Amino acid sequence: MSQAILKTEHLNVAADRPILKNVTIAFRSAAITAVIGPSGSGKTTLLRAFNRLNEDHLSTSGRVLFQGINIYDPRVDCFRLRMKIGMLPSQPIIFPISLKANLMLAPRVNMKVSRQNLAMDIEQSLRQVCLWDKLQHQLTNKQFKLSTKDQQLFCLARALLLHPQILLLDEPTALLDPAATLQFEKILLKLRSHLTIIIVTHNLQQAARIADDTAFLQHGKLIEFAQTRELFTRPQQAATDQYLTKKLILK
Numbered sequence: 578m579s580q581a582i583l584k585t586e587h588l589n590v591a592a593d594r595p596i597l598k599n600v601t602i603a604f605r606s607a608a609i610t611a612v613i614g615p616s617g618s619g620k621t622t623l624l625r626a627f628n629r630l631n632e633d634h635l636s637t638s639g640r641v642l643f644q645g646i647n648i649y650d651p652r653v654d655c656f657r658l659r660m661k662i663g664m665l666p667s668q669p670i671i672f673p674i675s676l677k678a679n680l681m682l683a684p685r686v687n688m689k690v691s692r693q694n695l696a697m698d699i700e701q702s703l704r705q706v707c708l709w710d711k712l713q714h715q716l717t718n719k720q721f722k723l724s725t726k727d728q729q730l731f732c733l734a735r736a737l738l739l740h741p742q743i744l745l746l747d748e749p750t751a752l753l754d755p756a757a758t759l760q761f762e763k764i765l766l767k768l769r770s771h772l773t774i775i776i777v778t779h780n781l782q783q784a785a786r787i788a789d790d791t792a793f794l795q796h797g798k799l800i801e802f803a804q805t806r807e808l809f810t811r812p813q814q815a816a817t818d819q820y821l822t823k824k825l826i827l828k
């Protein structure tokens with residue numbers, strides 16, 4: 578079993594009231610972890626805590642350790658942190674410039690890579706998401722329109738260009754149809770060999786299909802965290818059992 582790459586210790590996040598309460602969890606390296614739970618249970622807030630996206634408007638206490646270093650230490654550079662821990666929101670965001678310019682934005686600013694190396698990286702990341710053949714001749718075409726599925730894959734490729742060690746995905750397939758969802762999942766399973774993936778999902782079948790481990794949150798508390806097969810077949814907490822049963826029956 579691989580080592581933990583990311584851990585929280587007694588993580589609390591609050592607005593005018595607590596949102597995450599005393600969450601202690603460890604994520605395995607080169608594994609996919611699903612975060613499940615009812616709406617409002619704190620899943621997105623947990624994900625955002627991992628690259629310090631909450632701190633402008635929410636208070637955070639406790640520790641988040643990335644490779645043993647507390648990311649809330651004031652000496653940690655947020656830009657560098659967000660390159661190592663990338664995030665993909667559920668709504669794809671593509672700027673109204675060419676696809677190539679979209680891809681080049683972050684690496685040129687943050688990594689100062691040469692144009693030649695960047696061209697190779699772009700090809701590699703588009704190949705990783707199975708878009709190279711479709712897009713290689715459209716990269717400078719400002720009018721080219723992508724389908725919703727391809728927009729989300731393109732955003733994944735853009736995130737991969739920064740060579741993150743952890744990728745945070747917030748309901749990445751919420752807008753996709755079942756076939757596109759399966760294609761997206763297949764790509765995640767391939768990426769897992771060298772990338773740690775934490776995915777928030779309302780789709781329990783998705784968690785069961787791709788996640789090595791699953792965390793169940795409710796009312797801001799980590800109720801249960803286990804290998805996915807264990808959590809789905811032998812939940813240890815009554816609340817987990819109730820949630821899984823209700824979701825699967827209502828499906």
Ligand SMILES: Nc1ncnc2c1ncn2[C@@H]1O[C@H](COP(=O)(O)OP(=O)(O)OP(=O)(O)O)[C@@H](O)[C@H]1O
Pocket residue numbers: 592593596614615616617618619620621622623634635
């Ligand atoms: N910036 C904020 N200020 C105040 N309350 C917030 C803020 N961000 C989140 N919350 C509250 O924290 C709770 C958890 O929100 P969060 O988005 O993390 O839940 P979630 O489990 O991801 O929900 P969903 O499945 O609906 O996306 C909600 O009640 C939400 O209203």
